[in-house]
Every structure is written in C-alpha cells, then in structure tokens.
Amino acid sequence: MALRQPYEWVGRRKSMKNKIKYTDEPMGKLKIVKDFLPPPDQLVLKEENVKITISLNKESVEFFKKEAQKHRTSYQRMIRRIIDWYASQYQKSA
DSSP states (O other), X not given: OOOOOTTOOOTTSOOTTSOOOOOOOOOOOOOOOOOOSOOHHHHSOOOOOOOOOOOOXXXXXXXXXXXXXXXXXXXXXXXXXXXXXXXXXXXXHO
C-alpha cells in the first residue's frame, strides 16, 4: 500500500491539490443572520451519572463490544445510551 500525501482524498472526492479559482464577481443580495450557535461552554455535555453494578447476558455484552469496536466507541457508552433512550421514551408518555 502506497503512502498518500496529506489531505489527498480517496475515491470520487477531489484532492486538496486542486486549487479553488476565485473570481471578482458580485455575490448578489446577502443576508446577515443572527449568531445561532451556543457558546463553547454550553457544548460540553456534563451529565450526572450514577455508578451501578449490573449482570447482563454474555451474548448481549459480546454484541455491544463488537459493535462498539466497529464504531470506535465504548460498549458501556452504547449500553448507557440505549438505556437513556428507553427511559426517555417512557418518560414522554407518562
């Protein structure tokens, strides 16, 4: 396998070697929009977690470990998210 240059994309994508050609044409009518993005401190999601001990089916844990490895995440995080999703679905209907 040959090493690729940095930023060289694979497949149908163009590589960063292609330069963008800018022209001095009018851009048309512009509209300024209000800044809608939250500040960085609001992007940090800090949730209050409680540590528990739980016994799970071996096959279920193996499934989550395999899926987590495919998606480069933690299997515990995946299990936690599915439990959170489940709880939120029933909290909405209650």
